Amino acid sequence: MTRRFSDRTGRGGARNLASLSRRHFLQGTALLAAGAAFAPPLARAAAGDPVALRVTTRQLDIAGRSATVFGLQQPDGRPGLIARVGEDFAVRLENGLTDPTLVHWHGLTPPWREDGVPGISQDPLAPGAAQDYRFPLTRSGTFWMHSHLGLQEQQLLAAPLIVQEASPQDEQEVVLLLHDFSFRAPEEILAGLQAGTRGGPGMSMSGDGAWTMDHSSMDHGSMPGMSMDGGAMGSMTMSGGMTMDINDIEHDAYLANDRTLDDPELVAVERGGRVRLRIINGAASTGFTIDLGAVEGELIAVDGHAILPVKGRRFPIAIAQRLDIRLSLPADGSAVPVLALREGALQRAGVILQPPGAAVARIAPVGDVAAPVLDLAFERTLRSAAPLTPRPADRALTLALTGSMAGYRWGLAASSGAGPLTARDGERIEVALVNQTMMAHPMHLHGHMFQVVAIDGERLAGAVRDTVLVPPGRSVGIAFDADNPGRWAFHCHHMYHMAAGMMTTLAYEGIT
Incomplete structure (x- = not known):
């Protein structure tokens, strides 16, 4: 069950968070996402026709403005796909756009010709055309799908792709898809970057190629041998005078399941229950830090691959990466915000896990202190639960x-x-x-x-x-x-x- 702050209607495609408990799964209840449901297990269609997945357009209300974006939906409007390991990935991709498109199944290992990359594995799918895909799913995990044609991914042509274990845990699953969004056309953004004049509103480029912006009121913090400048774009001066650019694009909004924190998703959860967060960074150009606030989580997988569990309250997630975080909700029944903090900046997105009767405070989409800059310190601590078999490199x-x-x-x-x-x-x-x-x-x-x-x-x-x-x-x-x-x-x-x-x-x- 999902709720939102406002009662307003006509959001025209706004999506609620995906959520599923194992007992409901075994009862055949579909996974909920954005006021619609994710697909039931693909095993139901494996022996016959593939599941239809249509590339289409939809309308979102973002920061009080209407936006036309892309979507990956089943015929009944359900976004994304849920499958079970050991089944076939059986999908018919239909292009409902007026332009060509093609979709990549990120994290899966299909046969080469079914990977969905124009000019490398397949030709683009023409408007009105369809393409069937079928290959075995040999690994469970949190994956995603997105366009690999031109700059369509920036226009939200992406969706979750979840492959569940053969015997899922008795826990509620919550899928969180992050995006960065701009009302500007992505072609305009790229042209501005190449011209050195439009990294974002009010941006300019210095002679060494670093973006600068006057945000003197921002508290960026510091790192050894580095000093922050450039405001929201977050350029950083390193020892030796070199300038590191953290963010080269200033987007209009940062989204969690298509919504900003002005009107976030409220995800109904059990008081004191156990939740598995499946977090996907689908942003085109933005890294985040996942912030669980006062609740400690246990990271159990990255990019769909199990790791030796790592406990913490903050977890970095680079562009295209995924995190599976297991957490136990507070026994007092309080709400738990799950925030995604934009790297080196003040903006944030997120959802709120809400047990029955829990009060929910509003959270501003802009914080007071800039989020951490992503580095390799956390990566260095991770250890695979199923590493590659040791052998010398050929x-x-x-x-x-x-x-x-x-x-x-x-x-x-x-x-x-x-x-x-x-x-x-x-x-x-x-x-x-x-x-x-x-x-x-x-x-x-x-x-x-x-x-x-x-x-x-x-x-x-x-x-x-x-x-x-x-x-x-x-x-x-x-x-x-x-x-x-x-x-x-x-x-x-x-x-x-x-x-x-x-x-x-x-x-x-x-x-x-």
């Missing part, structure tokens, strides 16, 4: 992350030379991701899972992921098994960095 590569805000040009340079990265079926490959720029880059490899095996050259047996953040001037080593032949995208998941050149491919030998 191939070691270095991938330099290059570019700057000046001219807004970004790229990837491999030690193996120009062109795509190469792989042979069955190899263990290690890649050192070396960030030579002054912005962080969340790097995502399609079609594979990888383990973090080094940070700044120091070896470790870290988390298994599909997306890892590489902060400015830092390096992260990843290892993966080449066990899914094809040609796969490998790119920065900051959408505007990818569009400006930070993308390559991993091509298996013999694949044409």
Whole structure:
């Protein structure tokens, strides 16, 4: 059950949070999301027709203004998909737009030709056309789906994709999809970035390519060897005089399940119950810190892969990453805000977990103190519950992350030379991701899972992921098994960095 602060109607597609308990699941009750329901398990359709998933447009009320955005919905309006491990992913993708589109199943490892990347695995889906997908689901986890065509992802063409365990825990699941949103067209945003004139309202670029903005009243805090400036854009001066850019785009709103904190989602939960948060950072260009306030949570999975549990009240989440956090609600029946704090800035989004009768206080969408800047300190503490089988690497590569805000040009340079990265079926490959720029880059490899095996050259047996953040001037080593032949995208998941050149491919030998 979900509620909202206001009783106003006509939100035209505003979505409530996904929520499901195991006992309701076993009774066949559909998962709730945004006043509609997520899909029941795909097993019901696996033996016959696939589940229809339509790319469409919808209307949202964002900060008092009407916005036309995209959506991924079933015919009855239910957004996203729920499946069960061991079943088939059986979907018919229908393009209800007047423009071409294509959808990537982020975190899944489908056959190459079903990965949904134009120019690499599939052709774009023409308006009115449909495409069937069917492949086995071998791993449970929190995943998501989004357009990989042009800049459509910025216009909210994304939805949750949850693959549940064969025997789910007796706990309520709450799905939280984060977005950044602008009333400006994404093409206009990119053109402004490339011209060096429009990183956001009132923004200007200095000679070294750093955005500046006058927000002298903001309290940004500090880090050793660094000082904050640039206001909401959050540029940071590091030791040696170099300027790190935290945020290069100033969006109009930050959303949790399509809603701002001006009118947040109230998620009905049991007094003293147990909740599993499935949090997806679907933002195009924004990192967040998840803030549970006074409630301690237990992080149990990242990017759909189990880790040794880590307790805490704050958890960083880079662009495209996912967090599964288990928490026990207060015995006193008080409400629990779950906030997403915009990296290096004051804005925030979130939902409120509300037991029966709990009072709910309003939370402003802008806080008093800037949120933390994402780094590798937390990543260094994570350990996989199911690491890769130890073995020497058959191939070691270095991938330099290059570019700057000046001219807004970004790229990837491999030690193996120009062109795509190469792989042979069955190899263990290690890649050192070396960030030579002054912005962080969340790097995502399609079609594979990888383990973090080094940070700044120091070896470790870290988390298994599909997306890892590489902060400015830092390096992260990843290892993966080449066990899914094809040609796969490998790119920065900051959408505007990818569009400006930070993308390559991993091509298996013999694949044409």
